[in-house]
Amino acid sequence: MITKAKSRWSISYTWMFVLFCSGLWWWFAGESDWHRTVLLIALSLASFGVGSAAGFLFTSFGEEQGTLGKIRDWLIGGITGITVAEAMEKGGTFKSLLKNFQSGDSAGAFGIVISMAVVYTCLGFFFMFFQRELIFNVLLATKRAERNRIAGTAQTGIIIQKIGSVLPASILTGVDDISQISQVNSEQAKRLQEVLYSTEVVAFVTQAEAALKEGVGLDFDIVSKMAYVFYYRTYFEKENKAAMIQHAIEWLERALIMNPKHADLTMKYADMLAAANRYDDAADILERLNTRPESPREVTQWLGYFLLYVPDRLDDAIKYSEIFLRDFPRSDAVFNLACAHAQLYGKELRATGKQADSSSIHRRQALAYLERALDVDPSFVQVVLSKWIDKGEDFECLKTDVDFLKITDAARDKVKLPASEQKQEAQA
Helix, strand or coil: CCCHHHHHHHHHHHHHHHHHHHHHHHHHHCCCCHHHHHHHHHHHHHHHHHHHHHHHHHCCCHHHHHCHHHHHHHHHHHHHHHHHHHHHCCCHHHHHHHHCCCCCCCCCHHHHHHHHHHHHHHHHHHHHHHHHHHHHHHHHHHHHHHHCCCCCHHHHHHHHHHHHHHCCHHHCCCCCCHHHCCCCCHHHHHHHHHHHCCHHHHHHHHHHHHHHHCCCCCCHHHHHHHHHHHHHHCCCCCCCHHHHHHHHHHHHHHHHHHCCCCHHHHHHHHHHHHHCCCHHHHHHHHHHHHCCCCCCCHHHHHHHHHHHHCHHHHHHHHHHHHHHHHHCCCCCHHHHHHHHHHHHHHHHHHHHCCCCCCCCHHHHHHHHHHHHHHHHCHHHHHHHHHHHCCCCCCCHHHCCCHHHHHHHHHHHHHHCCCHHHCHHHHHC
């Protein structure tokens, strides 16, 4: 089997042999006359250069076809016309030009000049032809591919890093809108949205989608950036959120087909599946990721949240949240534990037909974790009072509980929540 390395060596040896034979030929044809030898060497190099130029033109490809291709056609037509005219004039200009390289009037001197011109023109042509076809064209194609990469790729990468640093993975779970992230104020959110929908990113997305439709192969760098762009856009989208989530899922799937071991993209894929209410699929993906050594620590926190939406796996949700909480005592996993125990308490009440059960372990755990969570982040009481006590929500079973009211009142007092926003009191 001939390898690329062997092929290159054989080509190199071939041209070294040609150079060696040329040296012998120049010495022999020059008949020890330095003046004649120099003329023959000059003729050989000039002919080789002409042949190389012709080889370069005949091997033009891609973008070169629009310019060099036309020059090649003109040259072919011009050379053909000149050759016919020169033949009719018995040599004419070409003969006069070649005679300048002839030294002496010995028999056959002009024949040697003509033969050398023909031979070295052919050698130059084939030298350039094979170099271009085997080496130079390949390198040019690679460089052009790098140069013509989809516009905005580098700038998009910088923007993705910037957004990722502001929106760490540990706080994205369960957040439907950028306004729900307490670490991001409205002014900062506006700036992030502007860069995410900037001219560079829009151009990048447009060209990448067009290339995909045309069947152009996109490398992992492009595909992963598209996945990140659509993933982060879901946190800013309001009107077409479902469509944006689907776009993110599609690009994340493409990226993971190319690099199935990418942990961060796997987590974001699971997050988008959950956003599309596919919690079973999201949990399954994260549990498989959790068995891998490179699995991020946030995976257990995400599992503790996603499994809240899989009713028969609330015990697993508690298990994963407790694992994460041991390492990160002040994390959002406390809220997930409160919700899991509240759901289990609601199940108990529905099973027994009771309105309340002060002896329930799940009730005590739900209230204890909620109090602990609101002590760390009292502003979250607004979410608890506006969403979590609605019909079918986790804390519906506790909305009139005296201890629940004490905990939420204490948190509300800390953040001075206006009475007009106290949905709990209005419902009471």
